[in-house]
Amino acid sequence: MATRYFGERIRRNEDPRLLTGGGTFVDDITLPDLLHAALLRSPHAHARVRRVDTAGAEALPGVVAVYTHGDLPPSLQEPLPRPIPHPALVHHKTQYALARDKVRHVGEPVAFVVATSRYIAEDALDLIEVEYEPLPPVVTLEQAVRPDAPLVHEDTGTNVCAQYTQRVGNVDEAMARAAHVFTERFVIDRGTAAPMECRGIVAQWDPRLRQLVVWDSTQAPIPIRNGLARLLGLAQGGVRVIAPDIGGGFGPKIMMFYPEEVLVPYAAMQLSRPVKWIEDRRENFAAMNHEREQIHDAAIAVDRDGRILAVRTAFLYDSGAYIPYGLTVPIVASTTLPGPYKIPNYHCEFRAVFTNKTIVSPYRGAGRPHGVFVMERLMDRAAAELGIDRVELRRRNLIQPHEFPYDVGLIYQDNAPLIYDSGNYPATLEAALQKIGYEHWPQERARYRAQHRYVGLGVACYVEGSGIGPYEGCRVTVEPSGKVYAATSVGTQGQGHFTSFAQIIADALTVRVEDVIVITGDSGAFGWGTGTFASRAAVVAGSAVHLAAQAVREKTLLVAATKLEARPDDLVLEHGRVYVRGAPGKSMTLAEVAVAANPLRGTLPQEWEQPGLEASRYFAPPRGTFPNGVHAAIVEVDIETGMLKILKYVVVHDCGRVINPMILDGQIRGGVAQGLGGAFYEKLVYDESGQLLTQTFMDYLLPTAMEVPEIEVDHLETPSPLNPLGVKGAGEAGVIPVPALMAQALDDALSELGIRITEMPLSPNRLLEMIREARAKRPSPHPDPLPKGEE
Amino acid sequence: MKPAPFQYAAPESVEETVALLHAHGAEGKLLAGGQSLVPLLNMRLARPSVIIDLNRVKTLDYIREENGEIAIGAMTRQRTAERSPVVTRRLPLLADALPLVGHLQIRTRGTVGGNIAHADPSAELPAVLAALEGSVVVRGPGGTRRVAAHGFFVSYLTTALEPDELLLEVRFPAHEQQGAAFLEVARRHGDYALVGVGAVVTMAGNVCQRARLAFTGVGPVPVRIPDAEAVVTGKMVTDGVLAELGKLVTHTIDPTGDIHASAEYRKEVAGVLARRAIQAAAERARMKQMRMR
Numbered sequence A: 001m002a003t004r005y006f007g008e009r010i011r012r013n014e015d016p017r018l019l020t021g022g023g024t025f026v027d028d029i030t031l032p033d034l035l036h037a038a039l040l041r042s043p044h045a046h047a048r049v050r051r052v053d054t055a056g057a058e059a060l061p062g063v064v065a066v067y068t069h070g071d072l073p074p075s076l077q078e079p080l081p082r083p084i085p086h087p088a089l090v091h092h093k094t095q096y097a098l099a100r101d102k103v104r105h106v107g108e109p110v111a112f113v114v115a116t117s118r119y120i121a122e123d124a125l126d127l128i129e130v131e132y133e134p135l136p137p138v139v140t141l142e143q144a145v146r147p148d149a150p151l152v153h154e155d156t157g158t159n160v161c162a163q164y165t166q167r168v169g170n171v172d173e174a175m176a177r178a179a180h181v182f183t184e185r186f187v188i189d190r191g192t193a194a195p196m197e198c199r200g201i202v203a204q205w206d207p208r209l210r211q212l213v214v215w216d217s218t219q220a221p222i223p224i225r226n227g228l229a230r231l232l233g234l235a236q237g238g239v240r241v242i243a244p245d246i247g248g249g250f251g252p253k254i255m256m257f258y259p260e261e262v263l264v265p266y267a268a269m270q271l272s273r274p275v276k277w278i279e280d281r282r283e284n285f286a287a288m289n290h291e292r293e294q295i296h297d298a299a300i301a302v303d304r305d306g307r308i309l310a311v312r313t314a315f316l317y318d319s320g321a322y323i324p325y326g327l328t329v330p331i332v333a334s335t336t337l338p339g340p341y342k343i344p345n346y347h348c349e350f351r352a353v354f355t356n357k358t359i360v361s362p363y364r365g366a367g368r369p370h371g372v373f374v375m376e377r378l379m380d381r382a383a384a385e386l387g388i389d390r391v392e393l394r395r396r397n398l399i400q401p402h403e404f405p406y407d408v409g410l411i412y413q414d415n416a417p418l419i420y421d422s423g424n425y426p427a428t429l430e431a432a433l434q435k436i437g438y439e440h441w442p443q444e445r446a447r448y449r450a451q452h453r454y455v456g457l458g459v460a461c462y463v464e465g466s467g468i469g470p471y472e473g474c475r476v477t478v479e480p481s482g483k484v485y486a487a488t489s490v491g492t493q494g495q496g497h498f499t500s501f502a503q504i505i506a507d508a509l510t511v512r513v514e515d516v517i518v519i520t521g522d523s524g525a526f527g528w529g530t531g532t533f534a535s536r537a538a539v540v541a542g543s544a545v546h547l548a549a550q551a552v553r554e555k556t557l558l559v560a561a562t563k564l565e566a567r568p569d570d571l572v573l574e575h576g577r578v579y580v581r582g583a584p585g586k587s588m589t590l591a592e593v594a595v596a597a598n599p600l601r602g603t604l605p606q607e608w609e610q611p612g613l614e615a616s617r618y619f620a621p622p623r624g625t626f627p628n629g630v631h632a633a634i635v636e637v638d639i640e641t642g643m644l645k646i647l648k649y650v651v652v653h654d655c656g657r658v659i660n661p662m663i664l665d666g667q668i669r670g671g672v673a674q675g676l677g678g679a680f681y682e683k684l685v686y687d688e689s690g691q692l693l694t695q696t697f698m699d700y701l702l703p704t705a706m707e708v709p710e711i712e713v714d715h716l717e718t719p720s721p722l723n724p725l726g727v728k729g730a731g732e733a734g735v736i737p738v739p740a741l742m743a744q745a746l747d748d749a750l751s752e753l754g755i756r757i758t759e760m761p762l763s764p765n766r767l768l769e770m771i772r773e774a775r776a777k778r779p780s781p782h783p784d785p786l787p788k789g790e791e
Numbered sequence B: 001m002k003p004a005p006f007q008y009a010a011p012e013s014v015e016e017t018v019a020l021l022h023a024h025g026a027e028g029k030l031l032a033g034g035q036s037l038v039p040l041l042n043m044r045l046a047r048p049s050v051i052i053d054l055n056r057v058k059t060l061d062y063i064r065e066e067n068g069e070i071a072i073g074a075m076t077r078q079r080t081a082e083r084s085p086v087v088t089r090r091l092p093l094l095a096d097a098l099p100l101v102g103h104l105q106i107r108t109r110g111t112v113g114g115n116i117a118h119a120d121p122s123a124e125l126p127a128v129l130a131a132l133e134g135s136v137v138v139r140g141p142g143g144t145r146r147v148a149a150h151g152f153f154v155s156y157l158t159t160a161l162e163p164d165e166l167l168l169e170v171r172f173p174a175h176e177q178q179g180a181a182f183l184e185v186a187r188r189h190g191d192y193a194l195v196g197v198g199a200v201v202t203m204a205g206n207v208c209q210r211a212r213l214a215f216t217g218v219g220p221v222p223v224r225i226p227d228a229e230a231v232v233t234g235k236m237v238t239d240g241v242l243a244e245l246g247k248l249v250t251h252t253i254d255p256t257g258d259i260h261a262s263a264e265y266r267k268e269v270a271g272v273l274a275r276r277a278i279q280a281a282a283e284r285a286r287m288k289q290m291r292m293r
Helices: A015-019 A055-059 A118-127 A171-177 A221-232 A259-271 A281-287 A328-336 A368-386 A390-397 A425-436 A438-450 A497-509 A537-564 A590-596 A661-681 A738-749 A764-777 B014-027 B037-042 B078-082 B085-090 B092-100 B104-109 B112-118 B124-132 B226-232 B239-252 B263-292
Strands: A035-041 A047-053 A063-067 A109-115 A129-134 A160-168 A180-188 A200-206 A211-216 A239-242 A275-278 A294-302 A308-320 A345-354 A406-411 A417-420 A454-463 A472-478 A484-488 A516-519 A571-574 A577-580 A583-589 A613-619 A628-638 A643-654 A712-716 B007-009 B028-031 B050-053 B063-066 B069-073 B135-140 B143-148 B153-155 B166-173 B179-185 B195-204 B207-216
Touching: A035 A118, A035 A259, A035 A281, A047 A109, A055 A063, A055 A118, A063 A118, A063 A259, A109 A118, A109 A259, A160 A328, A160 A406, A171 A294, A171 A308, A171 A345, A180 A368, A200 A259, A211 A221, A211 A259, A221 A239, A221 A259, A259 A275, A294 A368, A308 A328, A308 A368, A328 A345, A328 A368, A328 A406, A345 A406, A368 A390, A368 A454, A368 A738, A390 A425, A390 A454, A425 A438, A425 A454, A425 A628, A425 A643, A425 A712, A438 A454, A454 A738, A472 A497, A472 A537, A472 A590, A484 A497, A484 A537, A497 A516, A497 A537, A537 A571, A537 A577, A537 A583, A537 A590, A537 A613, A577 A590, A583 A590, A590 A613, A628 A738, A643 A661, A643 A764, A661 A712, A661 A738, A764 B263, B014 B028, B014 B050, B014 B135, B014 B166, B028 B037, B063 B085, B069 B085, B069 B112, B078 B092, B078 B104, B078 B112, B085 B092, B092 B124, B092 B179, B092 B195, B112 B124, B112 B166, B124 B166, B124 B179, B124 B195, B124 B207, B179 B263, B195 B263, B207 B226, B207 B263, B226 B239, B239 B263
Parallel strands: A035 A275, A211 A239, A308 A345, A484 A516, A643 A712, B007 B050, B028 B050
Antiparallel strands: A035 A109, A047 A129, A063 A109, A160 A345, A180 A294, A200 A211, A200 A275, A294 A308, A406 A417, A454 A628, A472 A484, A472 A613, A571 A577, A577 A583, A628 A643, B063 B069, B069 B166, B135 B143, B135 B166, B179 B195, B195 B207
16 A cells, blocks of 8 residues: 555644634534524432423513423433443433433433524523422432432432443452452542533424434434434434534533434424524533543552552442443443553452433543553552562563453453454553653652652553444545545544545545545435444544545546556556556546546446446454553642642553554644543532532633643554554543553652542642641651652 | 623713613623623623623723822723733732733733722732722712722622722732732632732841732632731741741631632642742842842
């Protein structure tokens, strides 16, 4: 394969359009007679809905319709679909489009108003009277599993909706004979993805075409189309779902279904007028799915040399009020935990638990940061207890390059065996150590201490599951203009697919990247696929793009061979032109071949099989592919205020062959920023009554450009053997190890105080609290200068 | 997040504005830079029936030097003040604090008068006004009056302004001879401070002749602690004096906690910042003395 573009820092095809305001986001869709929707949401965490009176709202001029549960058709009165079942998920509860008799979290939709403007729709919400009978809420995980806890769903008899265990070897036996066993409890609290663009839906029913067109900020337009067709009684061909430009997805924009995704299309059909709903930020905080909340009780057993004998974790996973997305997050947490280490005996079990809080579904990382936090913290604990250098301890346990494929012994989220396909973990670690200057750190650290500065270094390793099936597809077409169009099955939310996919095609067809127009996220353009999630678009859709482009290349040579009266083997495709080897005068442009491939008279040669320079191909990986990486950072703590400063941050990352390093660096840096948010800034706070106290960006703190440091990124390239491009996913690499890394760096910075971080996220308040407690236990290290170089 | 219905008035003069305020009383709400009011409106946390937009009142945008004071018109954008050479030269404490007010975009809209009149106890400018013992000039139907900072800030988001009074200007005493420092701890750059402090000191050699401190984020109004100021007054600014100052501040103030920081955090950090701010202000004062020699 010629690689003029693959691997190059190509400027993004989409940027001129996006940077000059030419993007089309859901809210940019305006249609004649457009109506606007707003939702009345529960102010209670847990309450029975006794009565909903919409008369006042209906009487307000400008209000076109008000819907409550009873106003919906039977198919929408059922709980919403359950697309991802699991045998262990005994109580697979999903929400109603509009609450039936009970609300189970603040923000749950109760009524749906359609009006001539969003202002009027919101005025109407004020006029709806709901009689609630408040019930005791279940707010925390510990509370939810108490035997006397109130029940989020009465008919289940428990708040535990799933219990699932995976085992490798015999942990009990290994722990019994181990030289050392260290146990620890780890707590990770809630966060939200906070995409720049909140969710949005516009739906239009065209009675002439009998077609429903839905613009939806979803990451999975095709499954949404399929589900809508079923729920609304339409043919799949009668529904077109378009995910236009989307201002960030990060996971929670894939959910089959959010209530609004069925309510807006239903209202548009029922009212025969287009309806728009744009989620505002306050809604987004309570109504878009959350993530991260888990409590792990974990243990590590090591021998005298620090070799891992066994690891165990038992954890609680907060699913929120319903569990539409199944067990993806806790399974990913369980299976990411072993990371790059050889763990002969492993036991993980979790209980997924209902609480009266917003639903949880995958958010960038999707359980991976939790697994890595637990494992890396256990490694740090073992290193500290054994007096072995933390990096040396890791080196002794890394899977070696000759051990691939490496079977971890678990079942991954795609129900396939967890087998690492390729990698070079020692090389990744050494490269990161070199970049951060680990060798000289003891001297460096002593120098800081002499200046009374509390500076620590962290190093964290991880392996990321990516690129899982089932399949994705692509259709590549060369039009008579010579331009190449590629329709893919995945939606895009800023990942640069318009460019990276174009690079793959441009190489196959020897055209310019700018001449490849990629269409994403339109079920009318391509109708089979699943969506953008689990760091899989480049791997799965990218491979389908490659296969389709190669097929079009072959077709091009076939058609040109007929026209140029040569054998396909004697033809050369170069710079968008086919010529006979040795006779460059005998040639056709790609455009000319495209015209020839679609004759108006005569007959289509049988060996062409179909007209046009066009091919659709699918790629179905047997299982996931596993990138890996190491992050390292140097962090300073102001021990009088608990404020942090990151002095240096490096990432060494291996996601196989790199399509576009510029796009990849951006993915990683953005991920690190989100990871830092989850480590030190972002936290969703619920009070004891289940009220969400953080519903604005004044209270939910996203790190800004001022807080995020320079991030140096380097790549190793160990190709994946599981796909034709040799690529692995990279969407979550930036975020995964950040909490683990920050914890280790803080431990290092505050080692004199004996502080060991076991929770995330932190805050200056929490850090100062820990420092205060530690000082109460130990003689104060401040303001007395510390002995130089002492650990 | 769309506001409830309201009427909109756009007066073009101070007189017209005062008349509107008088006519609508507590139902009228003034819109200046809108950086606090507009979010409150959009979240329907504020539902005034009339918005009186000050942005067409052109006479309230100025920075003047008068009798050792700098008078800043209420509608002067924070960014304009930040870039003013007069502010930089003669109001070093304000110059130190202004970059901490929100972000550039916010300061470009936000006004000096709006920030003072909104009286958010975590905001920077009220603490600056309190530390400098400045004042505000207000106009009501009965005429113009001047209110000193300590009498102006009454409680959380509450000032001595009557419902029909308009804040005309904010007067900061010039203090270019003194050392000044505004320090704060905020979760992120541009956030409201968890704790902040403005410090102004007059030095004679190494001895502090006068010190003033005003804290933000630790009470319903900007907080002055005379006992703490007394700790440094008349003394050399040594580590021992600073430590005593910090302890006294931590011991004296009585903040409340919220989801971002506990009361304990604010007490402790207020002491730390007081120490650091006095130290920085004293250092700057010494530098000025050296330059003048």
